[in-house]
Amino acid sequence: MPQASVTDFTHRLVPSPAGRIHLVEQGSGPLVLLVHGFPESWYAWRHQLPVLAAAGYRAAALDVRGYGRSSRPEAVDAYRMLELVEDNVAVVEALGERSAVIVGHDWGATIAATSALVRPDVFRAVGLLSVPYTPPGGPRPSEVFAGMGGPEEFYVSYFQRPGRAEAEIEPDVRGWLAGFYAALSAGTMPAPGAPDPHFVAPGGTLRDRFPSGRRPAWLTEHDLDVYAGEFERTGLTGALNRYRNMDRDWSDLAPYAGAPLPQPSLFLGGTLDASTMWLSDAIAAFPTTLPRLTSSHLLEGAGHFLQQERPEETGRLLTGWLTAVDQPRG
Template structure:
């Protein structure tokens, strides 16, 4: 089923795009589609939706591509199963495979941001014949690691709790976020954006002292320039309707993913690839070693870019620059 989308606004739609629900093994996936040409699948991260690609859809369509942004399982208008293990990586890859097939395509380029970057990487790793090129925004590609993730995260931060560990217990983070979804999202988006990050002496919002909440260290001030009140309304309305459990369940599957993907220990991605990070993004700076290892782990890498003065929400903060890099790379990949 599909319907044309009206102009961008509080409904979270993009002018000229079409909204569609497609069947997948785990239910249905909502997607937003624009343009014709080679398929480019766009995968968002936490806590976002397909709306985070609102600037890329028209740009990629104009460049000659069929741009499709999905709501990942558990987000937006897509199905949200109850079971925590329904959000393991293998299930999300299966969703991507089913979306490509439902759209009548035999191959796709996959582009992801934040958790979407990891989902894109594992889609390309597990189904290389289907996902023939991959781009990663903010979170670098890193192969399977022999350290169990929850054990590694538990060792980060000393006396303070790393946010991934904080998210592990079902209901705990929801109890912080869901009484004031809009306020929490505003603080989280602002704290990870260039120009509005909290001062260093306030402490990192990624680490939670005993008895505290993540939001205690969020920036308090105006929204970043890339995020309008209307944009915040779009995100807030979706998460007020769905809750945050679907998104948080991605973090609660890191050990299951580690077990499921152990067979890919040492595997490299050979497809043409691209990385774009922000110089002020912790996801990029923490994983500098992963970027340095790209000659070995991404032998098909076309180019890697760090955008100076950019935070985490890269395709929204610096849309024009990201669009130019994506289009140039896509034209290289597709001739």
């Protein structure tokens, strides 16, 4: 797929409850808001922005608060899910729109789903990549994660204490990111039966299990430079604070326990992605939790970073779904 020149993209800073949100947009037409995951930025959608624009949409990829050029509040609890929902609403309003389709990947999928759940008046369709929808409720997240892995520590638990993961990552941001991307991508992830990079051995670090000296096919030197440059400038604390609010989210979203998403929806997952495998029960529950699911695809042989590993397929499936979604044109 030809890669759009950065000069084709329009960068904006818009006001939000965070202070400001940076976004990159292309095209005109109905608004599609694109929300990235960890540890990425708006740049994760670089392949899809021109495709959506060519299909007649106004595509806007944002930096979630704590990332890139968006504001980075100091308080840990400033990164709770409801705050991120309000950022998304503010972006739609700042762009002069009353509603949008929202599409997210990884953490962005959960942010997108919660935005659609809490503000259905603004978000009239929702696309989820890599992480399926699971309604709020159930056991407290910290208790679930603490019970995973036996003597090893699940990465979400490892991320909880401020400063701990930062001390691992920030001395070598570029190397850590390259290893993290490789660990979750098809072609470079550890072979079945190898130590799982989602878990930390006692006294170890997460990067101990990253593939050594291997870069995913989708990740060019330039791409890695872009990501590393952003995180070397901002640090990782804002991004990691998202993980440090999961119990707060559990309390905040208690009124929505068990609630389905009634909007038209899409799900894309990779068959080699741990998120897809771990949450297979959530995918099986889609007839109940996503009653208006109109497009669902598991991409054979794909890992976690779908829109970068499989840019053409992701773009085609997104635009096909959007065309089928009933939204005004003009």
